[in-house]
Amino acid sequence: MExxxxxxxxxxIIAFGVIMYxxxxxxxxxxxxxFPLAPDEESRDLMMNSVAPVWDGNETWLVLGGAxxxxxxxxxxxxxxPALYIGVFLMLAGLIFRGIAFEFRFKAxxxxxxxxxxxAGGSTVAAFAQGVVVGKYIEGxxxxxxxxxxxxxxxxxxxxxxxxxxxxxxxxxxxxxWTIMKTEGTTQxxxxxxxxWLLGAVLAVFLLISIWTPSIDPAAYERWFSTIHxxxxxxxxxxxxxxxxxxxxxxxxxxVPFVATMxxxxxxxLGLLVSKWPYVVPPDITLYDAASAWESQLFLLLGxxxxxxxxxxxxxxxxxxFRGKVRAGDGYH
Numbered sequence: 001m002e003x004x005x006x007x008x009x010x011x012x013i014i015a016f017g018v019i020m021y022x023x024x025x026x027x028x029x030x031x032x033x034x035f036p037l038a039p040d041e042e043s044r045d046l047m048m049n050s051v052a053p054v055w056d057g058n059e060t061w062l063v064l065g066g067a068x069x070x071x072x073x074x075x076x077x078x079x080x081x082p083a084l085y086i087g088v089f090l091m092l093a094g095l096i097f098r099g100i101a102f103e104f105r106f107k108a109x110x111x112x113x114x115x116x117x118x119x120a121g122g123s124t125v126a127a128f129a130q131g132v133v134v135g136k137y138i139e140g141x142x143x144x145x146x147x148x149x150x151x152x153x154x155x156x157x158x159x160x161x162x163x164x165x166x167x168x169x170x171x172x173x174x175x176x177x178w179t180i181m182k183t184e185g186t187t188q189x190x191x192x193x194x195x196x197w198l199l200g201a202v203l204a205v206f207l208l209i210s211i212w213t214p215s216i217d218p219a220a221y222e223r224w225f226s227t228i229h230x231x232x233x234x235x236x237x238x239x240x241x242x243x244x245x246x247x248x249x250x251x252x253x254x255x256v257p258f259v260a261t262m263x264x265x266x267x268x269x270l271g272l273l274v275s276k277w278p279y280v281v282p283p284d285i286t287l288y289d290a291a292s293a294w295e296s297q298l299f300l301l302l303g304x305x306x307x308x309x310x311x312x313x314x315x316x317x318x319x320x321x322f323r324g325k326v327r328a329g330d331g332y333h
Contacts (some may be wrong), residue, residue: 011280017065017068021064031175050183075281082148084155087136092130138163138209189207
């Protein structure tokens, strides 16, 4: 008998890595989504400069979550990747275009508009693809004998399109509140103006998904309405964060809208996990079904306990060094 539950520990580690990625890469993807709407080219320079020092470090969490998932829950890869090949490919292609645009845009003159398109397009495609993956997780995967048995386009349904658009709006909200915090003048005033509209779009999608989900997953409906009533605290806290965003924007606060937006994401994410627990590949595969051997999980955990503190220290140090406002003429980091 194992002395402690490593499967549960690894589930917590991967859940932490995923939400860290969503929060930290979410705002720089959001900046890219908002790029075409920026008031002028100087505002686009400021927006890109605000995320240039941190965007690549933010993707460390994607690597951590993906590698941890492969090592600790290999069955998830066996099932989910064939089900989501096209979606994952689009996400990676979008991230590549976004990353290349960072370097080429500041060196281009006549072709700068093309790199603006690449930055905005790559960010939007990556965000939409991530939202589609979330939607497919909510819908569930067709599995027989531990193997995906659906078609290559099963991931694309009206519901997953809605969740994809919802995550695009959510990342855009993270991007606008980040822009409020990191810029000033015309750019900041523009971000203040668009934030309430983005918040309204996110709440509208959240409502539609909440109404739609019970028809897709009756088990989630049962959990929310018949068994664990305390979990209603999570959407209540998410709505409180939404109210805080709206109020702080009206008051002209700079840091509070961004922190409240992160809070809204965290509570919504926790609500999703609770509604699906303990299934890692809905509707049938649990964490324990998909887990690797206890010895393998222990070996990997020892390595992670060595690496993770360095990742956290590096991340905190980077944000501390590049704290404060980004101003015109600062140059590309």
